[in-house]
Amino acid sequence: MTSGERNRKTTLRTRLRAARRSAVMPAMAAEVLIAVAAFGVSAGQAVCAYVAAPSEPGSVEMLDALRDRGLRVLLPVVVGSSLDWAAYDGELRPGAFGLHEPVGPLLGAAAVGSAALVLVPALAVDHSGVRLGKGGGYYDRALTLSTGPLVALVRDEEFVPSLPAEPHDVRMDAVLTPGSGLVRLPL
């Protein structure tokens, strides 16, 4: 049963990645501020975000919009098989997987637990909150240490009724898309 779910995930990832190659990615700068307001996050609090690749929803403008709200923006840094975190100060440098990462000191894996909101990259999310990521398991492992609401950012067509799920998959509390804004999960 689990190997069936794994195969279905792999097939879906291939299809979703291919669809993204010919799509325009939303910057999500206005959308993340909707999530900040909806979850009552205020200036001075920490928010975990991510540096979007060209193939992902999100942007540097999204990170700057959060920082301009007075939020402390924490960004992931891949360290071996784990995610560490560092504060975004407006500067980024090339890191693992062709992604950009923050230049500040590493805060430790547990820093995700200090965030009042966690914005999570995803290839797709379903109505029950199941998230499909790129398959590294980085976020599933990291989010076991988080306490704030988890919000996945996807394109409208990537918010789907149902996805294959495995026991380790951490459920999202909401999904954010350009067309629907913030949708709390499970539906």
Ligand SMILES: Nc1nc2c(c(=O)[nH]1)N(C=O)[C@@H](CNc1ccc(C(=O)N[C@@H](CCC(=O)O)C(=O)O)cc1)CN2
């Ligand atoms: N923007 C962003 N940052 C993130 C993640 C993510 O999904 N998106 N991660 C989520 O866990 C972690 C890194 N994990 C990743 C796992 C796989 C790939 C990946 O397959 N990337 C390319 C291949 C790039 C290369 O190797 O040159 C790809 O998408 O094809 C990227 C990141 C932490 N930071």
Ligand SMILES: Nc1ncnc2c1ncn2[C@@H]1O[C@H](COP(=O)(O)OP(=O)(O)OP(=O)(O)O)[C@@H](O)[C@H]1O
């Ligand atoms: N909490 C965990 N502890 C140990 N291993 C885990 C945990 N969560 C996931 N994994 C492992 O990570 C691998 C990838 O998991 P999965 O396919 O769910 O990744 P993903 O959620 O798509 O990726 P990502 O989180 O990096 O975006 C699996 O082999 C799984 O066993």
